[in-house]
Amino acid sequence: MSDKKTVFSGIQPTGDIHIGNYLGALRNWVNLQDSYDAIYCVVDLHAITVPFDPVALHRSRLNTAKLLLAVGVDPARSLLYFQSQVPQHAELSWMLSTITSLGALNRMTQFKEKANKAGENLGLFAYPVLMAADILVHKAHAVPVGDDQTQHLELARDLSERFNSRYGEEFPVPEQITPEMGARIMSLKNPTTKMSKSDEDPNTRVLLLDEPDTIRKRFKAAVTDSEREIRYDREEKPGISNLLDILALFTQRSIDDLVEEYHDTPYGHFKVTVGEAVVEGLSPIRSAFYGLDDEEVTRIMVKGALDARTRAEGEMASVRKKLGFDARLGQRA
Ligand code: ATP
Ligand code: LTN
Secondary structure, rough: OOOOEEEEEEOOOOOOOEHHHHHHHHHHHHHHHOOOEEEEEEOOHHHOOOOOHHHHHHHHHHHHHHHHHHHOOOOEEEEEHHHHHHHHHHHHHHHHHHHOOHHHHHHOOHHHHHHHHHHOOOHHHHHHHHHHHHHOOOOOOEEHHHHHHHHHHHHHHHHHHHHHHOOOOOOOEEEEEOOOOOOOOOOOOOOOOOOOOOOOOOHHEEEEEOOOOHHHHHHHHOOOOOOOOOOOOOOOOOOHHHHHHHHHHHHOOOOOHHHHHOOOOHHHHHHHHHHHHHHHHHHHHHHHHOOHHHHHHHHHHHHHHHHHHHHHHHHHHHHHHHHHOOOOOOOOO
C-alpha cells in the first residue's frame, strides 16, 4: 500500500448531476487524485432509502459512473465502484449502528427534509451511519463534499472516535474537505436554498449534460434582485452573488476582478455572460460523456468493485477481531 493518505467520497445515483455537485464536490475529487490514495463510490445503497424504480436505478447508476469518468475521475489513479457491490459497507454500518445514539440521528436535518417529502423508513433514518461506514471501511483521512454534508461528517468523526475509545485504535478521524468557493451553489430560482437534484422544478438547476440552449435559458431566467448593481453580497444579493460565484469558478477569475468588470453591466447581459461561460466550461464534459462506451464503463466498475472489496475485507478483518469476531477459535488473549 502507498504511504499517501486516503480520500473517500460518494455520490448518489439519484437524479442527474448538476453544477452544484460539480463545483462543490466533484472538482475536488478530481484534484485530489494525485495527492491522495483516492477512492470514489456511487452510493447506490443510499439511493433506495427513498421510493425508486429498480430499472431506472440500474440505468442512472451507470450514467452517474459515466459522468464521474467524464469530469475526470481517472480509474488509473482512483478506485471507482458501486457501493452495493462491496458488502463490507453494510456490515460495518451494522456495527457502527450499535454505537450510534437515536438522538444524534434525530438531529439530522436531511432526514427530516427527506422524510417529509418521501416518507420515513429505518434505512433513511440510519443513512448517516451507512455514510460513516463508507468512509471508515476504507480508513479514509479526508472526505471532499459540499457544505450540506457537514452534519453527516460530524457523525462519522464521532463514530470513529467512539469506536476507537471503546474497542481500541482502528480508524482515523476523517476531515471534511470543502472548497472555499462553490461549497453551496444556490438554486437559480430561489437563491436562498441550495441547488438540489431533488427539487421538483428543473429550472432551479443546470445539469452537466444539459443542452447549451437549455443552459442559456436557465441563466436568463435566474432570479436576481431589484437593484441595478453587480456586487457581491450573499445576504442582500443572493442571486447575483451566486451568479458571480459560478462565473468565477468557470472562468477561474476572482470575484473582485469580475465585480470590477461587470459592476455596471445590466443584469440581462450579465446573465448571458454567465450562461456562455458555463456552456463553454461544460462542453468538454459533455463530449467526454458521449464518447464513453457503456460496456467499457461496466468493466471499469467491476474491476473497481473487486479491488475495493479486497481492500475493505483487509480492513474489516481487524475490525471484526476488535469486536470478538475472530475467524479462528480460541485465539483471543
Ligand atoms: P439532494 O439535494 O437530492 O439530496 P444533492 O443535489 O445534494 O441531492 P448529492 O448526491 O446528495 O446531491 O450530493 C453529491 C455531492 O454534491 C455532495 O458532496 C454534496 O455535498 C454536493 N452538493 C450537493 N448540492 C450542492 C450544492 N448546491 N452546492 C455545492 N455542493 C453540493
Ligand atoms: N450523503 C452524501 C452521499 C454520501 C457520501 C458518503 C459522501 C454517501 N456516503 C460518504 C461522502 C462520503 C450526499 O447525500 N451527498
